[in-house]
Amino acid sequence: DTGVSQDPRHKITKRGQNVTFRCDPISEHNRLYWYRQTLGQGPEFLTYFQNEAQLEKSRLLSDRFSAERPKGSFSTLEIQRTEQGDSAMYLCASSPSALTGQPEETQYFGPGTRLLVL
């Protein structure tokens, strides 16, 4: 069973550096989501894609953040000029297409990428 995978699992970087995270969704899931989670809080929505189209972005996603899903499969999330406030767990989730007969509302999460900005 191949669930959602994320790489890397951990990233330590210095303030001002750029970082990029990768997410591979469950095969044939056409929706892909990015969330951010800080300690003691629930995940906060950042953005989501349906196939390669980015359909919604949260106002949490500042100009330093960019997400792509160029071929409708894996996705990348890049943070430019990292700040200490970017330290968090970055979670990726995917959900199936309604055409599969599965409920498209059911989002399945990956293990997350834990970012620490020094």
Next chain:
Amino acid sequence: QKEVEQDPGPLSVPEGAIVSLNCTYSNSAFQYFMWYRQYSRKGPELLMYTYSSGNKEDGRFTAQVDKSSKYISLFIRDSQPSDSATYLCAKGALAGGTSYGKLTFGQGTILTVHP
């Protein structure tokens, strides 16, 4: 006011107890509701989801939605030490039978089941 409010606990119960976890929500148009379990340093794991008022049961877990009072609950029967985790409630929005995509989460309740 947050869209989804959840008491962070922590909640500690003895093994075998019935656990009740609760959330309240606002903005009630065309909602669906999810419960996730998250172990320390892991991603959230989907437990249950429901679209309407009433109860939905899956093994030891029962999800309950009361749309009139905007209250959602998760009950765990015969709780086990392996149930010790953070439990997250979330809501999403539907439009024309299609979800908007975004989930709004509560803060999470930390549960410990001790032997």
